Structure formats: structure tokens, C-alpha cells
Amino acid sequence: MTSTPRADCRNWDDAPLADLVAHVRSACHRPLAAELEQLTALADRVAARYGDALPMLDVLRETVAGLRAILERHLYREDRQVFSVILNLVTAPDSDTGDRQALAATIAEMTADHDRVIDLLARMRALTSGYEPPDWACPTFRTLYDRLSLVEHGLRLHLHLENDVLFPRALSLIDRRRT
Ligand SMILES: [Fe+2]
Numbered sequence: 001m002t003s004t005p006r007a008d009c010r011n012w013d014d015a016p017l018a019d020l021v022a023h024v025r026s027a028c029h030r031p032l033a034a035e036l037e038q039l040t041a042l043a044d045r046v047a048a049r050y051g052d053a054l055p056m057l058d059v060l061r062e063t064v065a066g067l068r069a070i071l072e073r074h075l076y077r078e079d080r081q082v083f084s085v086i087l088n089l090v091t092a093p094d095s096d097t098g099d100r101q102a103l104a105a106t107i108a109e110m111t112a113d114h115d116r117v118i119d120l121l122a123r124m125r126a127l128t129s130g131y132e133p134p135d136w137a138c139p140t141f142r143t144l145y146d147r148l149s150l151v152e153h154g155l156r157l158h159l160h161l162e163n164d165v166l167f168p169r170a171l172s173l174i175d176r177r178r179t
């Protein structure tokens, strides 16, 4: 399984917000959570086997673990404190005002998490020379790099969808409800 969201030509700028939330949950969040668990185990194995010859593998293992730690908490909060509130706003016009204020604050925190994720992806890419394994790398080593590269690709699409489409649409929904 990879964390790369399914290719999707749908224009999410105009789609119902509930459809977009469902898409991010199913195409981005669920596969990513499963992949992160497997990737940390794979990075541990490769570091344990080749870390003496290539010390950067220990740094890579720590970076993958850090990415997983940030993202597991992030996905949990995003699901419960952002997506669920958005769906409430869409379906219940008179929903609690406090929810709306909390949503704007939580979206700001989620966006800050995204910046931290982007920094970790840049660190992974630099450590692995663009996910280019050494000539002597075994199939497990190569699989780790291939899957990290796919996770980076998937996360960049995922964060773009949230930063540039979902969050701005949710914030404009809050603004409209204030008037
Ligand atoms: Fe997300």
C-alpha cells in the first residue's frame, strides 16, 4: 500500500465540501496512517542492518519516526477537530458559534503542522540524495527509498488539497456564517 492519493481529475474548487472531506479521509488519511506504521518498521530494519556502513540511515530512521509522530497526532486532530466541525457547519446552519471560532484556530495549527511536515520531507530528500540508493543497496533498502518517495509525493498532494482548497473554503464558510 502507498500513501499516494488516487489520481483524481475532479475540480475540488466547486465540489460539495462534504465530498472533499470524504475524499481526503479515504484517499489521503487512511492509506497514509497505514503506510507510516510500515515505513517506520522498514526504516528501523535498514538502519539496523546498514547503519554502521552508512550512519545517515540512523538519522533517516529518526526523521521517519518524527514524521510519523507529527502526522499521527495531526491526522487524529484534523479528523475530529476540523473535518467533523466542517461537516457540522455544512449540515447544521445553526451550529454552535464556539465551534466556528475553535475551527479557525485549529486550522491555523494544522497549517503550522504542514510546514513542519514539509521541513521533514526536505530533510528526508536531502539525506537520501533524492531517494537515490547506493549501488550496493539490497532490495529492502531500495524498497524503503521507493516508498519514502511515494509518501513525499502523496503528502505534497494531500497538503496542497488542504492548504489551498479545503481550508480556504472552510474559512470562507465561517466568514459567511458571521454575516
Ligand atoms: Fe490531512
Ligand SMILES: [Fe+2]
Residues within 6 Å of the ligand: 074, 078, 110, 114, 159, 162
Ligand atoms: Fe493536514
